[in-house]
Amino acid sequence: MDKGALASALGAPSAFGQSQFAFVRGNAFEARVKADGGAELLRLVHERLDPGAAPPADARVPELTATGPRGRAARTELALGEASAAGAWTLLDHPMLALDVAGSPAFLEPDAVVVHPDGSWTVVEIKSFPMLDGSADPAKVGAAARQAAVYVLALEELAARLDPVPPVRHRALLVCPKDFSNLPTASAVDVRKQRAVTSRQLARLTRIEEIADALPEGVCFAPDLPAEELTAAVESVPAAYAPECLSACELAFHCRARSRADGAVTALGRPVRAELGGLTTVADVLAAARGETGDPADPAVAALRRAAALRAEALEAACR
Amino acid sequence: MSLISTLARLEAVHTGRAQPAATVRHRHLSERPLVLVPLTTAGEAGAPLGALVGTDRDAPHLLVVEQPRDRDLRFAFLAELADVVLPYIDACAGAVETAERTETDPETGKRVKVEVDLCADAAQLIVPSRAGIDFVRLLGRSMRFRRTAEQDPEAPHPAPPRVPLLGRWLTHYGERARVPGSSLLLAMTDVLGRHWATGQSTLEDQHLGALLAWIDPPEGMSGAEAALRAELERDAGGQLLCPPAGPATDPAFDNKLLAPAIERYDRARSALAAAEDGADADERLAALTAAEREIRALVDSRTRPTWDAVWRGLDLLRALPEGARVEERWTRDRWSFTGHRDRVLAGEPPQPRRDDAVTAANKLATREREQARLEAQEALDDPLVMAGRRLAGEAFAGEVTDVVMAYGEGRRPAPRPLVTVRTDDRPQLGERAKVYRSLGGRPQAAEFVGYEEDGSCVVLRIVDKMGRGKEPEAGSVPEKGDRVCFTLFEHEQRGGAKLPDPEQTPWTHGGPPGEAVPEAADPLTEEDLL
Numbered sequence: 001m002d003k004g005a006l007a008s009a010l011g012a013p014s015a016f017g018q019s020q021f022a023f024v025r026g027n028a029f030e031a032r033v034k035a036d037g038g039a040e041l042l043r044l045v046h047e048r049l050d051p052g053a054a055p056p057a058d059a060r061v062p063e064l065t066a067t068g069p070r071g072r073a074a075r076t077e078l079a080l081g082e083a084s085a086a087g088a089w090t091l092l093d094h095p096m097l098a099l100d101v102a103g104s105p106a107f108l109e110p111d112a113v114v115v116h117p118d119g120s121w122t123v124v125e126i127k128s129f130p131m132l133d134g135s136a137d138p139a140k141v142g143a144a145a146r147q148a149a150v151y152v153l154a155l156e157e158l159a160a161r162l163d164p165v166p167p168v169r170h171r172a173l174l175v176c177p178k179d180f181s182n183l184p185t186a187s188a189v190d191v192r193k194q195r196a197v198t199s200r201q202l203a204r205l206t207r208i209e210e211i212a213d214a215l216p217e218g219v220c221f222a223p224d225l226p227a228e229e230l231t232a233a234v235e236s237v238p239a240a241y242a243p244e245c246l247s248a249c250e251l252a253f254h255c256r257a258r259s260r261a262d263g264a265v266t267a268l269g270r271p272v273r274a275e276l277g278g279l280t281t282v283a284d285v286l287a288a289a290r291g292e293t294g295d296p297a298d299p300a301v302a303a304l305r306r307a308a309a310l311r312a313e314a315l316e317a318a319c320r
Numbered sequence: 321m322s323l324i325s326t327l328a329r330l331e332a333v334h335t336g337r338a339q340p341a342a343t344v345r346h347r348h349l350s351e352r353p354l355v356l357v358p359l360t361t362a363g364e365a366g367a368p369l370g371a372l373v374g375t376d377r378d379a380p381h382l383l384v385v386e387q388p389r390d391r392d393l394r395f396a397f398l399a400e401l402a403d404v405v406l407p408y409i410d411a412c413a414g415a416v417e418t419a420e421r422t423e424t425d426p427e428t429g430k431r432v433k434v435e436v437d438l439c440a441d442a443a444q445l446i447v448p449s450r451a452g453i454d455f456v457r458l459l460g461r462s463m464r465f466r467r468t469a470e471q472d473p474e475a476p477h478p479a480p481p482r483v484p485l486l487g488r489w490l491t492h493y494g495e496r497a498r499v500p501g502s503s504l505l506l507a508m509t510d511v512l513g514r515h516w517a518t519g520q521s522t523l524e525d526q527h528l529g530a531l532l533a534w535i536d537p538p539e540g541m542s543g544a545e546a547a548l549r550a551e552l553e554r555d556a557g558g559q560l561l562c563p564p565a566g567p568a569t570d571p572a573f574d575n576k577l578l579a580p581a582i583e584r585y586d587r588a589r590s591a592l593a594a595a596e597d598g599a600d601a602d603e604r605l606a607a608l609t610a611a612e613r614e615i616r617a618l619v620d621s622r623t624r625p626t627w628d629a630v631w632r633g634l635d636l637l638r639a640l641p642e643g644a645r646v647e648e649r650w651t652r653d654r655w656s657f658t659g660h661r662d663r664v665l666a667g668e669p670p671q672p673r674r675d676d677a678v679t680a681a682n683k684l685a686t687r688e689r690e691q692a693r694l695e696a697q698e699a700l701d702d703p704l705v706m707a708g709r710r711l712a713g714e715a716f717a718g719e720v721t722d723v724v725m726a727y728g729e730g731r732r733p734a735p736r737p738l739v740t741v742r743t744d745d746r747p748q749l750g751e752r753a754k755v756y757r758s759l760g761g762r763p764q765a766a767e768f769v770g771y772e773e774d775g776s777c778v779v780l781r782i783v784d785k786m787g788r789g790k791e792p793e794a795g796s797v798p799e800k801g802d803r804v805c806f807t808l809f810e811h812e813q814r815g816g817a818k819l820p821d822p823e824q825t826p827w828t829h830g831g832p833p834g835e836a837v838p839e840a841a842d843p844l845t846e847e848d849l850l
Contacts, residue, residue, distance in 0.1 A: 015552065017571035020579050021388075022363030130365035132461060133673045179842050180366035180462050243521035253552070260544070265330065269521040272326050282333050289327060303711075307323040310707040317703045318343035 002223070003250040009223035009230055012257055014250035026128040030111060033126050033175055033184045037061050038091040038112070044186040045114045045122060045173055046089075053117050056089035064095055069107040072096035077158055083115035084166040090115040097154035102205040110151040114173075115166075121159070123151045123172040123191075131176040131185050141174065141189065148172035149194035153202070170195060211237065242270050276300055322708040328517035336542030338516040338534040343704050345640040347511050348503040348650035350444035354408050355380070355630050357448055357623045358455050360567040361388040362574055366462045368397055369569070369578075370619035373404050377631045384619045386585050386612050395477060398463055402486040409489055412443040413661045442650075442657035445493055445505045446634070448528050448565035448626050453507050455567045457494030463487025464670040467841045476844065488670050492660045495671075496653070499687055501694035503646075504653045508633045509565070515640060519544060527551060528629050529562035535636060563622045565629070577618055585611040643701035644761070649694070672839055677829035678822045685816050693813045700758055700811060709807065710745045717805040718743030720798045721777060735792045738769065741778045741804060748808070749778070755806040759785055759796065763811035780806070 007014045033041050042056035062079040066072045076095040083090035092113040098105045112124040125148050129140050155168045171188045178185035219233045234254065241255035241264070249255075259267040263281040266273045277300030279285045288294030289308040294301040328339040352375050361367040370384040381404050385397045419438035422431050447453055464487030469478035497505040513525045518534035525531050529550030534543035541549075550562040559577070560570050569578070588608040595601035675683065698705045699715065709715040722740035727733035749755070753768040766780040786792035798804050823832050 013552070017575075019362035019569070019571040019574035021361050021574055025363035128363050132365070132458075177365065181843055183843065243523040246523065260333075263333075267521070268326070268329050268333070268519070269523070272329070272521075275323055275326055282330050285327075285330050286334055289330075303323055304327070307327050307711055310711055311324050311327060311704070314703040314707040315340065315343070 005223045006221060006230070006234070007250045007254055009225070009227065010234065010251075010254045011227055012251075012253035014253065016250060022128070029128045029177060029182060029184070030126045032182060034091075034093060034112070038093070040184060041112065041124065041175065042089055042091060042114065044175060044184065045116075045124065048173060048186050048188045049122055049169065049171060050116050050118075053089075059089040059091050060086065061091045061093060064092060069096055069098075073098045073107060077161070080113070080115065080121065080155075080158065080166075081162050084119040084121075084162065086115075087117050087119065089117060097151060097158065099150065099154040099157060099202075101202060103207045103209060108151060108154050110148075113151075113155065116169075120167045120169050121155055122169045123148045123155065124175060125172060125189075126175045126184075129176060130179060131187065132179055134187075136174075136176055136187075144174055145172070145189050145191050146194045146198065148174075148189065149191040149198045152191055152195050153199055240266070242266055243268075244270075276304070279304075322711065324704070324708045324711060325517055329519060332517055332534065332543065333519035336519070336544055337537065338518045338543060340515070340704065341513075341517040342515045342640070342698075342702050344643040344702050345637055346501075346514060346643050346646060346698050346701065347506060347637075348444070348642070348646050348653070349634065349637060350441065353444040353446045353634070354405065355446045355627065356405075356452070356456070357565070357626045357630065358452060358459075358567045359569055359619060359623060360455060362568060362571070364388065365458070367394060368459070368567075370397070370616075370623065371401065372620070372623040372627045373401065375408060377627075380627055382616060382620050382623075384612075384616045386615045387582055387589075391477065395479065395483075398459075398483050398486070399480050401459075402480075402482040405489070406482055406486055409443045412439055412441050412657070415440045416658075437658065439654050439658045439661065442504060442654045444503060446630060447505070447507055448630050449509045449526060450507045451567060452565070453494065453497050453505060456490050456497075456505060460487050460490030460492075460494050462842075464491055465839055465841045472841075475841070484670065485664070488664060489660070491671050492656075495683070496656055498683075499656075500691040501649050501697070502653055502656070502690070503650055504657065508630050511637060512633050515637065518547075520547060524551075528565040528626065528633070532629055532632060532636075536632070563625055565626045566623070569622060573618075573622060578615075581611070581615050581618055585615060587611075643698070645697040645701050649697070652690075669836070669838055676822055676833040677825050678819050681819055681829075685819070689813050689815060692809075696807075696809055696811050696813070699807065699809075706805065706807075709809075713746055713748040714809055715805060715807040716741070716743045716745035716747040716778065717803065718745070718778075720800055720802045720804055723797065723800055726781070733790065735782075735786050735790065735797075737782050737786075737792065737797050739766070739780045739782060739798055739804075740772060741780065741806070742776060743778060744776070747778070747806075753808065755780060755808055756811055757804055757806045758811065764796070766806065 004014050004016070037059060038061060039056075039059075042059050046053065046056050060083065062083065064072060064075050064079060066075040073096045076092065076097065079092060079095070083092070092115070094109055094111065095113050097108045097110065099108055110123055111126040114122045114124055116122065125144050127140065127144055129136055152168055152170065152172065159166050159168055170190065170192045172191050173186050174189045175184050175186045177183065215236055219236055221230070221233055223230070225233070234251070239255050241252070241259040245252040245255060256267060263283055265276055265280060265282060265285060273280070276285055277298065279288055279294075279300060284293070285304065288301045289304045291305060296302055296305070325341055328341055332339045354373065354375050355377075356371060356373045358371040359369040361369050367388040368385055369388050370382070372380040372382055374380040383397055383400050383404075385393050387393055416437040417440045418435050420433050421436050423434050424430070425432045445456070447456060463479075463483050466479035466484045466487065467475045468481045468484065470481070472478070493505040496502050509526055509528050509531055512531050512535060513522065516535045518525055518531060520530065520534065524547075527550065530547035533546035533550045537543045537546040553561045555561060557576065558572050560572070563573065564570055585608070588604065588611040592601065592604040592608050595604050699709050700706070706715055706717075710717060718741045720739055721742045724738040726736050726738050728736045749768045751768070755766050755768060756763045757766070762785065764782065764785040766782045769779040769781050771777065772779055782797055786796040820826070825832050
């Protein structure tokens with residue numbers, strides 16, 4: 001489903017988009033890293049992850065083109081199996097992997113997967129943010145690590161189908177431009193933690209069929225429906241908005257508007273919600289703070305009233 | 321976030337306007353700050369697109385890189401930026417007053433007072449958002465290792481000497497911005513967010529336009545409506561009415577307006593280079609100038625709203641009275657500024673890429689100490705901040721209900737009066753806990769003795785600041801009926817244990833740094849275009 005189109009139809013368009021400058025730069029850098037049959041990339045993998053192995057020379061770069069994501073995924077599986085058996089450095093450029101997400105297959109395309117001479121596999125992420133003096137923006141590295149962890153999971157799913165099962169390395173290689181130049185540099189990123197978190201989250205995701213079953217009969221999310229009908233349809237799927245959604249989901253502005261209309265305190269941030277005990281709406285909290293409602297024996301209400309009294313006293317003192 | 325600020329946010333939601341989160345201004349604002357609104361090219365680390373910079377709100381300098389991927393144009397931009405910023409810094413660095421500082425005499429090892437120069441004012445730099453501070457740091461890093469023709473006559477693309485100099489200053493500002501309470505380099509969103517609580521999350525407060533919309537919404541609009549407009553509303557051409565405060569630009573702007581304009585510029589430039597005769601060249605030069613002017617207008621249109629917003633923020637902040645202890649923290653900033661000026665004058669090399677262990681530990685200790693100082697000073701300056709500390713049980717206020725004179729047990733009995741304070745607060749007092757109150761700006765200490773009357777009265781023993789005589793000096797002991805406020809935290813911060821000299825760094829921390837090697841310049845990308 002195209003959530004961006006849905007958000008626009010709901011009257012709360014998402015603000016995501018990619019600048020063509022970033023796009024061009026990202027592609028140019030990736031092409032540079034993979035030039036010459038991936039010589040530079042394999043050199044970095046050898047240096048950072050597997051210095052004990054023979055240096056990569058004449059690495060194999062199998063052809064992976066096929067029609068459709070399923071065809072490409074099958075082609076990738078075949079190539080990976082062959083490469084593991086061959087015992088030589090192999091670079092898979094833009095392979096296609098399939099991962100089961102809540103009961104439906106999702107196709108993933110890592111920048112590259114490298115097969116080591118010992119038959120093990122490494123995920124390579126090529127990013128265009130710089131590594132300055134050996135360190136990069138932690139938020140961006142974190143996002144790259146989470147992304148790599150998903151690829152590791154998908155590769156492990158695939159590896160389990162092979163015999164013998166090739167090991168998937170839990171240290172991914174992050175390749176970035178060095179300082180202010182366009183020369184690549186790389187760093188090994190341990191993704192064990194992200195892998196465990198993602199794996200646990202995938203396991204507890206509600207199955208798509210269950211979500212579909214819970215929906216009322218005949219509900220439809222086609223963006224060409226009238227806005228009212230569409231809003232009602234989206235309402236039928238429960239959502240728990242928090243400000244963090246703004247940086248991740250196309251529908252966040254819609255959910256935010258609904259959350260604000262309901263007066264939910266979580267719209268101000270999850271920590272706010274955590275402080276207020278059982279009080280979940282702005283009106284409830286303010287009424288409790290003014291002493292109009294709420295049980296004074298409830299610690300959350302008592303704290304709120306003390307806070308309100310102290311705040312009023314301080315503001316009054318400042319006015320004088 | 322304390323419950324008091326949460327409450328303020330909820331009230332802001334309810335009333336549709338931001339609510340005060342402070343009653344005084346907790347940061348110093350210079351009479352003439354330098355405002356910098358930078359823009360950068362998406363996806364490139366060291367490719368600025370342009371900037372509005374200056375000290376006069378009506379006449380900013382517009383600096384533009386017409387083709388950000390072109391190295392020569394980028395370097396020209398940095399030189400221009402240095403031409404605007406350095407004279408401002410130099411003007412502050414030039415005006416000094418004499419101050420006293422205690423130093424350890426290297427021969428006798430004694431602490432002696434020496435007279436040194438202290439800059440009468442420091443240059444203050446203001447950027448729109450926190451990302452702007454990171455960008456200042458990045459600019460500093462990209463410039464400070466550049467080689468001048470004098471240092472290395474062989475190097476391609478030598479930098480004019482003022483470029484590495486500006487790099488060192490920006491690096492210093494970027495580092496200083498990490499010290500809590502410092503005002504040398506401020507992000508407008510941070511300062512506004514410190515003084516007002518809006519009806520949105522702190523994440524959304526990072527948007528300068530939305531933040532200002534909550535604090536000072538236009539006539540007839542609620543803060544929430546105005547903030548939504550600032551965040552999302554676009555004109556007929558699909559461009560945001562309130563462009564992001566930068567340095568990143570809106571992708572729609574990049575794709576629809578900037579990219580075609582840069583393409584036209586590139587074409588005009590290659591056409592000019594290929595011109596064959598004078599008349600032809602004149603015509604093509606005119607086309608190039610037009611293309612340049614177009615990009616300048618685009619950059620101006622994206623930076624000007626932010627420029628105006630920063631100045632509006634300054635107006636709002638100036639309306640608040642300055643906190644009593646802000647001046648003292650600004651003096652620390654002046655020391656920091658003067659210290660850097662002296663290091664530059666002494667010909668020291670630029671700040672290294674990585675600090676040695678002792679420098680890093682010193683920086684960390686400074687930040688911790690300044691954090692504690694900031695927290696204490698903000699509470700003492702501002703009853704609203706103190707209210708938060710009282711709610712947390714870290715301070716208490718109340719009325720003096722009884723004062724009993726008592727004396728210490730020493731050879732010369734000193735006054736140790738017992739003061740009873742009735743309070744509704746619930747301080748978390750341990751046995752013989754020390755508490756402090758501000759007496760004419762200086763902390764007076766007292767000791768907790770016990771509770772009286774079902775815990776609503778606190779009995780304290782005053783232990784200092786009463787003079788040398790048998791009778792306490794007038795006004796040094798609270799009287800019955802006085803309103804007093806005691807804190808459980810100390811008002812003044814003592815420095816921690818002194819760290820060894822860098823030459824004495826223990827092996828656990830990498831050992832002595834050894835002979836300083838001059839840092840190499842960054843390797844240059846071979847191509848002239850990124």
